[in-house]
Amino acid sequence: MSPDFEEDFLRQRSTNIHELSRNPVRVLITSAMWIDSGHWLPYAVLYTVFHAQAERWLGTLRWLAVCVAAHVLATLISELALLVAIRDGHAPHYAVNTLDIGVSYALAGVMAVLTYRIAPPWRYPYLAAVLAFYVVPLATSRTFTDFGHFLSVLIGLGCYPLVRSRGKAWNPKETLAALRG
Structure with a gap:
């Protein structure tokens, strides 16, 4: 795709x-099918590792x-926050057409819910790392996307009722011992 066509193509999704005001269901589905071409590699790696582990543990439906x-939820809440910021003069009006695509909110939610897959005491450093990964950008740049990622983490953590009965938590110490023979 030419750069102009790609931008128009992605903006419509x-x-x-x-x-969202024109066709919310369509864009909520299609936006998750695309990623910003400048950031595809980190998300592809994280997506593969975390989503594969999460789907094996949770099952496809969960x-x-x-x-x-x-x-x-993170998309709707962060876009509402942006709309309020535009209305109150804290963001420019042209932000209604900001390019917002990708699976990163889903990825953040899955990374957070995996907290419950890890046995204590390993769970707490993992949770601290996930929070730091998403809180630092929110604290330093405060964009609606950073806010959306942080919300996604909270939503993922709030999915505990879906995962509480999913079997024994993974213990990294046991895995390392098994690898050593």
Whole structure:
């Protein structure tokens, strides 16, 4: 795709305020099918590792429920916050057409719900790392996307009722001992 065509193509699939007001269901689905071409590699690696582990542990329906909850709720709440910021003069009006695509909100939710897969005391450093990964950008740049990622983490953590009966928690110490023979 040419750069101009790609931008227009992605903008029509973006969960920005303009597109959400026109066809919310379509853009909530199609936006998750694309990623910003400049950031595809980190998300592809994280997506593969975390989503594969989560789907094996949770099963497809629970995994999908976490993905959808994080993607949809974080998108709607962060775009509402952006709309309020535009209305109150804290963001420019052209932000209604901001390009907002990708699976990153779903990924953040899944990364958070995996906290419950890890046995204590390993769970707490993992949770601290996930929170730091998403809180630092929120604290330093405060964009609606950073806010959406943080919301996705909270939503993923809130999915505990979906995962509480999913078997024994993974203990890294046991895995390392087994690998040593």
